[in-house]
Amino acid sequence: MTVPQPDSWQTPAPLHPTQGLPTLPRCSLIPTPRLLSGLAGWTLFGLLSVVWPELTVWWLLAGGLLGACVARDAFALQRRPPLAAGRVLAPALPLGVWHPVRLRFDNPQPQPATLTVFDHYPSAAAECADLPQRLTVAAGGWIELTYRLRPLVRGEWTFAPVQVWLDSPRGLWQRNDRLGEPTTVRVYPDFAAIARYLRLTADRQETLLGIHRRRRRGEGRDFLQLREYRIGDSLRQIDWKATARLRKPIAREYQEERQQTVLFLLDCSRRMRAQDDALSHFDHALNALILLAYVALRQGDAAGLHGFGGERRWLAPRSGPGMLPALIDGVYQLQPTLESPDYVEAVRLLLARQRKRALVVLLTNLRDEDQDELRPAVALLRRRHRLLIANLREPILDDVLEQPIHDLSQAQLYATTCHYRLRRERVQEELRQHGAIVLDVPPDRLPAAMVDRYLDLKRSGRW
Structure with a gap:
């Protein structure tokens, strides 16, 4: 494909x-309302002939004419190609x-x-x-x-x-x-919305998606060139040997590191079956996955996929323009299952397949009870990879907190929602303390949030 x-x-x-x-x-012929109306009129005419017997001859004559017309019409239709x-x-x-x-x-x-x-x-x-x-x-x-x-x-x-x-x-x-x-x-996932997003982003900031490579002073890991020192450059950028030789401040300029790896850890469990609008959380996650894969491939990085939670799917990371069609073909038939997610097992399988350091993007829907299971999974991943957790937050939580409170039931709902969000935020804060980057956004904002965080990591060199 x-x-x-x-x-x-x-x-x-x-x-x-x-x-x-x-x-x-x-198939066989079907009578139309026009024919049924004619038959109903002829039947009514027959009832009248019972009252006035002199109408019987005319009723029989009308029936014969109607039958001949109906038969001829049916014969003409049956013969028509x-x-x-x-x-x-x-x-x-x-x-x-x-x-x-x-x-x-x-x-x-x-x-x-x-x-x-x-x-x-x-x-x-x-x-x-x-x-x-x-x-x-x-x-x-x-x-x-x-x-x-x-x-x-x-x-x-x-x-x-x-x-x-x-x-x-x-x-x-x-x-x-x-x-x-x-x-x-x-x-397929909504690639039309992705294309619209790309065009909108290009109008707003033409270099956002790697259409033109951006070079930032003092950022990145790959050495690019030497140039004169400018106000705002870090002292760490100064090349002292070149400065002494040329008798003026010379700074090193770096560019964003290329040929890195983005590996998507896609949750296919029952958590992703939640649906707030026309699309499920799983569909929103696929839209964000494809968009970030497109951006990463345009930046010269490799992209891959590991699915877990009842539907195991592995696509080894590759770079180049041919990887995006392969990735879309690999996920377009995926559907969330009824199984529970097993984060530890998924991480162990990923570590066995992916040796090179990568940015692992976990697309999931966290719950407060996931704390005990996520902690060892994050500990295993951080030894070799950089972890970005993309968590889809239910928009209804924000809607409940924005609604005015008029009675006791609304107050109880507000308090319950606040308690639930507080427990989720504690889980996310603990994951951040263990070295993970956590995004907690509504599903429709997930694609842009993931791309922005990926580009921030590329700029800072903290892969």
Whole structure:
């Protein structure tokens, strides 16, 4: 699978709209409301003939004419060839984003075709708007309709053939056809939102995401060059030998160290099933993971993944532009499980696979009872790696504390929330004392917070 660059992620792959004729057999004919209304009128006419027997002949004559018209209409519809149909859809869709889907219908017959259309999208994984639709295709012509689709579950999903109810010439019958071929799409984490974030950041600060390498005086680890001393430089930067030789203050200039490693430790346990908006905490974590991986790869670093908590997934750290598609392919089908997280086991497996020092980014949802289990896990990691814990905080906690208090129940809820947050903050403070960097932010702010902290570490050289 090849994932395009962010600027082209929104461009759908072209499909031939007329490809694929119906592959399923046509169903039996269905009477329309018009036919049912005619039959109801004829039945009422028969009741009248009971009261006035002289109307019986006319009732029988009307029945014969109606039967002949109905039979002829059904015969004409049954003999009519189906339309050609095709679906134009991007092969990769971002999660939680409304996306247009186009359906095209070709009518090669010399008569117009009136039909009602419903597309069998994967209803378990998406929601749609603007379906069903009713339209008329001109004789020998074609028509396109568009409806909107929003994927809600990541993974690989299949669209069944389009369902079409084709009207008979007189509108008395409908034929249920299945047109076109099934279409398989992949639903990825919200790369569209990531692309928008990247463009917004570039407008605000063009060098934030490594588009232009930033050089900072006295920061970084890799030596770059010698230059004249400037006001604000650290005394540690002065090169005394060059200063004595040139008889003026000379300072060393450094650049950010490259070819480092960012390793994501992704929690796939039941903790990440929490959901505050259209996306779960796990989906927010994947969005932040992909964004930070993109930034790290642009900075020349390597990125890798270790999943734990019921779903074990290992992607060895690699650098280069090909790693981002591999990373997205490796996580787009991951779903949080019902198991509990085992931080110590996850750390031991990571240490056995990753010998080189790395920035380990733990994406999880901490609880106050995790203190006893996290303490030995952090102690194991800090011996060889730098640990950044990205904790997703439930936005409802902030909402409760911002609400005014009017009665006893609200006061009790406020006190309980404060107590819960205090216990969580104590756990986070203890983790900081053990050498971990802890981020505690709402899910929608996690991507920006992780990127900012990563760049701070790159600038300071405290990897």
